[in-house]
Amino acid sequence: MATAAPPKPKHDWADDDDIEETTTDLPPPQTISNKDGTKTIITFRYNDQGQKVKTTRRVRYVTHTETVNPRVADRKTWSKFGQSAKDGAGPAADTTSIGENIIFRPSVNWRKDAKDESQDPNAQSMKDKLKDKQVKCRICNGEHFTARCPYKDTMAPIGESGAADVAAGMGDEPSYGERDDFATLRVTNVSEMAEEGELRDMFERFGRVTRVFLAKDRDTGMAKGFAFISFADRGDAVKACNKMDGYGFKHLILRVEFAKKAQ
Numbered sequence: 001m002a003t004a005a006p007p008k009p010k011h012d013w014a015d016d017d018d019i020e021e022t023t024t025d026l027p028p029p030q031t032i033s034n035k036d037g038t039k040t041i042i043t044f045r046y047n048d049q050g051q052k053v054k055t056t057r058r059v060r061y062v063t064h065t066e067t068v069n070p071r072v073a074d075r076k077t078w079s080k081f082g083q084s085a086k087d088g089a090g091p092a093a094d095t096t097s098i099g100e101n102i103i104f105r106p107s108v109n110w111r112k113d114a115k116d117e118s119q120d121p122n123a124q125s126m127k128d129k130l131k132d133k134q135v136k137c138r139i140c141n142g143e144h145f146t147a148r149c150p151y152k153d154t155m156a157p158i159g160e161s162g163a164a165d166v167a168a169g170m171g172d173e174p175s176y177g178e179r180d181d182f183a184t185l186r187v188t189n190v191s192e193m194a195e196e197g198e199l200r201d202m203f204e205r206f207g208r209v210t211r212v213f214l215a216k217d218r219d220t221g222m223a224k225g226f227a228f229i230s231f232a233d234r235g236d237a238v239k240a241c242n243k244m245d246g247y248g249f250k251h252l253i254l255r256v257e258f259a260k261k262a263q
Contacts (some may be wrong), residue, residue: 184238191250207236
């Protein structure tokens with residue numbers, strides 16, 4: 001008795017797609033090292049028309065050696081910590097801002113110029129003179145720059161001509177046609193033990209005091225012997241000038257006069 005032949009499997013169209021894909025696969029890229037140190041890289045691709053295109057590139061790799069500070073190189077190997085502990089190597093764009101790398105290039109003869117300056121006797125003598133110099137204001141003799149003096153708008157530098165002060169006569173009042181912000185008194189012969197609060201308390205008896213400046217030595221913290229008192233009203237400053245000039249304070253006699261205006 002004859003046996004029936006097994007049924008022939010039906011054709012699967014998915015198998016045809018797989019066959020077509022395998023036939024259209026591109027060859028892998030090829031890299032060839034040349035004798036002159038260059039490398040030839042061959043790649044394949046399809047263009048817009050479906051045609052296979054072969055691309056050949058010859059490249060040369062150049063290695064740049066950079067010398068960095070050993071401490072900088074060591075810091076780059078440190079492990080990250082905190083919220084950046086899981087970040088990869090290098091700066092993270094969301095937490096680190098990288099500025100422009102500015103390269104300092106000295107002039108061609110900078111070594112020679114530095115050597116000539118070090119051998120110049122005049123430059124050395126000037127350095128010796130300025131070695132122990134401190135900043136001194138030309139307006140109030142305080143230890144700050146003249147441009148930052150709190151009284152630069154109401155006083156003239158010491159030794160320069162300004163408005164008539166009370167040195168010629170303490171009873172002379174400044175002209176009331178002038179601005180009211182020139183109601184500043186210069187107090188000299190102030191004790192080294194004086195404090196700004198004490199001066200404010202003494203002068204506020206004559207009117208509202210807007211500012212008190214007591215010059216002090218930067219190293220010792222002791223008063224340097226003079227102060228400036230600014231009043232809100234010029235009439236109050238006149239009364240304080242007349243009353244406080246010659247006033248005894250901490251075993252010294254105060255000298256009070258109107259500060260010179262800046263021209």
